[in-house]
Amino acid sequence: MRHLKRTAKLGRTSEHRNAMLANLVCSLILHKRVTTTLAKAKAARSVAEKMVTLGKSGTLHDRRLAAARLHNEAATKILFNEIAPGQKERRGGYTRIVKLGNRQGDAGQKAILEFMDISAPVAAPAPAAKEEPKAEAKAGA
Secondary structure (H helix, E strand, O other), rough: OOOOOOOOOOOOHHHHHHHHHHHHHHHHHHHHEEEEEEEHHHHHHHHHHHHHHHHHHHHHHHHHHHHHOOOOHHHHHHHHHHHHOOOOOOOOOOEEEEEEOOOOOOOOOEEEEEEOOOOOOEEEOOOOOOOOOOOOOOOOO
């Protein structure tokens, strides 16, 4: 019986599934938003939320656990230095799934997985150049 066995298998072996979800969460951390199928987004959401929870505590042990799961040191640094501090006041629900239409080729339902309340880094606008008043031509000279 499969009681209390809720893992989405996604048609893959456990090793392939874990590697795929780790790569998907690393892409989510690096780009703040990924477009994938709805089933993969739902499976990756739980992994991403657990990683943010580890990042919020920020201990060395939690950093090592996150690095072991993600296999990407750059994503681990971004998680602990940028994403987790921005989620300190939230008590869960760090990600959202926005459903898109069906894919053209196989009609698979697509979705966007993104972090909540993460403002993308906006480049500061360049200061406008001050225009100096033009020297008026003297008509009498």
